[in-house]
Amino acid sequence: MTSRMPAQHLSETVDPQSSDSVDPDAGILVARDLTVHYGSFPAIKDVSMAVQPNQITALIGPSGCGKSTMLRCFNRMNDLIESAAVTGRLTYHGVDLYSPEVDPVQVRRHIGMVFQKPNPFPKSIYANIAFGAKIAGIKTGLDQLVEESLTKAALWEEVKDKLHESANALSGGQQQRLCIARAIATSPDVVLMDEPASALDPIATLRIEELMTELKREYTIIVVTHNMQQAARVSDRTAFFNVSVSDDGHRTGRLVEFDDTTTIFTNPREKSTEDYITGRFG
Amino acid sequence: MTTRTVPTTPDLVRAALAGRRFNLVDSLLAGALLLSLLSSLLVLITLLADTVRTALPVFADRGMDFVTSSLSADPAKAGVLQGILGSLALTGFVLMIGFPLGVSAAIYLEEYATDNGFTRFITANVRNLAGVPSVVYGILGLALFVNLLGGLTNGRTVVSGGLTLTVLVLPIMIITTSEALRAVPGTVREASFGVGATKWETIRHHVLPIALPTILTGTVLTVARAFGESAPLLLAGALVTNFFQPSADASVVQLITDERYTALPLVVFNWARQPQEEFVQLTAAAVVVLLVLLLSVNATTILLRDRFEMKALR
Numbered sequence: 199m200t201s202r203m204p205a206q207h208l209s210e211t212v213d214p215q216s217s218d219s220v221d222p223d224a225g226i227l228v229a230r231d232l233t234v235h236y237g238s239f240p241a242i243k244d245v246s247m248a249v250q251p252n253q254i255t256a257l258i259g260p261s262g263c264g265k266s267t268m269l270r271c272f273n274r275m276n277d278l279i280e281s282a283a284v285t286g287r288l289t290y291h292g293v294d295l296y297s298p299e300v301d302p303v304q305v306r307r308h309i310g311m312v313f314q315k316p317n318p319f320p321k322s323i324y325a326n327i328a329f330g331a332k333i334a335g336i337k338t339g340l341d342q343l344v345e346e347s348l349t350k351a352a353l354w355e356e357v358k359d360k361l362h363e364s365a366n367a368l369s370g371g372q373q374q375r376l377c378i379a380r381a382i383a384t385s386p387d388v389v390l391m392d393e394p395a396s397a398l399d400p401i402a403t404l405r406i407e408e409l410m411t412e413l414k415r416e417y418t419i420i421v422v423t424h425n426m427q428q429a430a431r432v433s434d435r436t437a438f439f440n441v442s443v444s445d446d447g448h449r450t451g452r453l454v455e456f457d458d459t460t461t462i463f464t465n466p467r468e469k470s471t472e473d474y475i476t477g478r479f480g
Numbered sequence: 481m482t483t484r485t486v487p488t489t490p491d492l493v494r495a496a497l498a499g500r501r502f503n504l505v506d507s508l509l510a511g512a513l514l515l516s517l518l519s520s521l522l523v524l525i526t527l528l529a530d531t532v533r534t535a536l537p538v539f540a541d542r543g544m545d546f547v548t549s550s551l552s553a554d555p556a557k558a559g560v561l562q563g564i565l566g567s568l569a570l571t572g573f574v575l576m577i578g579f580p581l582g583v584s585a586a587i588y589l590e591e592y593a594t595d596n597g598f599t600r601f602i603t604a605n606v607r608n609l610a611g612v613p614s615v616v617y618g619i620l621g622l623a624l625f626v627n628l629l630g631g632l633t634n635g636r637t638v639v640s641g642g643l644t645l646t647v648l649v650l651p652i653m654i655i656t657t658s659e660a661l662r663a664v665p666g667t668v669r670e671a672s673f674g675v676g677a678t679k680w681e682t683i684r685h686h687v688l689p690i691a692l693p694t695i696l697t698g699t700v701l702t703v704a705r706a707f708g709e710s711a712p713l714l715l716a717g718a719l720v721t722n723f724f725q726p727s728a729d730a731s732v733v734q735l736i737t738d739e740r741y742t743a744l745p746l747v748v749f750n751w752a753r754q755p756q757e758e759f760v761q762l763t764a765a766a767v768v769v770l771l772v773l774l775l776s777v778n779a780t781t782i783l784l785r786d787r788f789e790m791k792a793l794r
């Protein structure tokens with residue numbers, strides 16, 4: 199099992215001058231003036247937000263406003279895109295995720311990810327779950343880990359008799375739950391989800407949502423969603439991103455408002471937030 | 481505005497939906513396409529049938545003796561043993577050196593190298609090299625492996641010939657592997673990195689298993705190419721004369737560093753030049769042996785591929 203960061207690290211942080219709105223100690227993941235460029239154009243600019251442990255944080259906003267870009271910063275998936283450059287600060291338990299001594303591979307073992315389109319490995323269900331543990335050096339208790347993870351992902355009953363069959367033979371909803379099981383099998387601290395239910399029917403969506411609520415007791419979850427009801431139903435806090443178009447036509451995403459979900463949905467501070475959540479928006 | 485008429489009664493609908501079963505243009509086109517397929521097949525089949533018919537007496541008279549006999553100036557005793565051994569040894573070289581080298585180079589280019597001017601320059605050159613006539617590789621083999629590295633390869637040996645063929649197929653190997661790697665969906669890589677796999681773990685456990693069937697298909701074609709090559713071997717020193725005998729108790733090392741070896745295409749080449757009437761039949765028989773061997777080498781590789789395909793699922 200991967201070890202959690204000790205709590206003492208929480209207070210070891212950042213120069214408090216660089217931002218006024220974010221308390222450096224106030225979260226498991228804290229972004230400060232985070233900017234991501236693809237090539238020479240910023241996709242998101244000066245985002246500052248703090249994610250609380252054991253909460254579900256939702257990222258919402260119109261298409262292209264940089265939600266996925268933001269999400270992929272949290273586990274350094276943007277490192278895989280050659281043209282992407284991240285500036286600003288992003289701390290995890292007070293440790294700068296982008297400092298040179300941090301290994302992105304280790305980051306991803308602590309901060310797992312579920313993608314928009316279910317992407318199981320074209321291998322057996324068992325191999326899908328066991329892979330993360332195997333590469334982390336865990337050799338014993340794999341059977342138990344597979345069962346545990348599948349149970350947590352509410353998939354065990356459906357697949358327990360066909361663990362060694364191909365994961366491709368599962369339905370879309372089952373595949374997505376398998377991907378969730380795969381993500382939690384490495385016992386991460388945080389799970390990132392990029393529109394995890396967008397390819398699923400309402401019933402499968404509901405199951406994923408129930409699952410997220412279940413999981414937040416153990417994990418911190420950040421979820422990107424286009425579904426307003428979903429954000430309202432499952433999340434504790436909601437971040438609304440919006441795009442601003444510059445004079446030369448480039449679209450840059452900015453964090454407009456970040457607050458408790460109830461506040462965002464009942465009493466938003468910004469007009470654009472209200473327009474977006476009520477559907478009066480592009 | 482045009483008025484739109486929608487057929488509503490069954491009779492009208494039936495009339496509207498009825499059509500000719502026979503479409504002249506389609507049928508003509510299909511016929512023409514079939515004809516071009518048949519004509520190209522026909523040439524091939526005629527060639528094969530003629531060769532087999534000419535070769536038949538040799539196999540009928542001598543049976544396996546033809547396969548297990550050594551080269552000889554006497555048509556009644558001549559066989560293709562050295563040719564078979566030489567060709568298999570050369571193929572072994574291509575597989576054992578060309579395959580790992582080509583796959584590794586492709587993995588580097590596709591997965592590790594950053595996409596900059598230098599790597600694009602390399603990739604473009606690899607593509608050009610794949611189109612260089614094989615005889616040029618023969619000259620390279622002569623200069624490099626026979627002369628310059630003669631101390632290591634012992635001159636005109638199977639080692640030199642094998643290395644020459646390896647260099648010849650390397651660009652094709654790299655290109656087919658690169659294409660196979662590029663066809664692996666990015667979502668698989670993301671999934672693997674997402675659970676904390678390193679680059680090598682991702683390649684080893686996910687990218688390669690998915691790409692392997694395609695890589696092996698490319699290998700089959702590559703090996704076939706090497707198997708049939710004669711020009712570079714002529715230059716890099718394989719013998720074409722009939723007059724040599726490998727000693728029966730020579731070790732493998734001795735065999736591959738012996739300065740006397742040949743390959744099946746060269747046997748065919750040499751026999752086709754002989755004035756005696758009997759060598760016409762022998763040539764055809766050697767061609768048949770060449771084809772049978774080629775098919776079995778390919779079949780083995782395909783079997784291997786299918787086994788990997790089954791394994792990749794697990």
Ligand SMILES: Nc1ncnc2c1ncn2[C@@H]1O[C@H](COP(=O)(O)OP(=O)(O)OP(=O)(O)O)[C@@H](O)[C@H]1O
Nearest residue numbers: 236241260261262263264265266267268279281449
């Ligand atoms: N790999 C990339 N290379 C270059 N530009 C990119 C890349 N990925 C995203 N972008 C750009 O960055 C901007 C933000 O994209 P992102 O995918 O983060 O948006 P999003 O909010 O997740 O949108 P959606 O809701 O449609 O998924 C877009 O303008 C997009 O064109």
Ligand SMILES: [Mg+2]
Nearest residue numbers: 265266267392
């Ligand atoms: Mg997105």
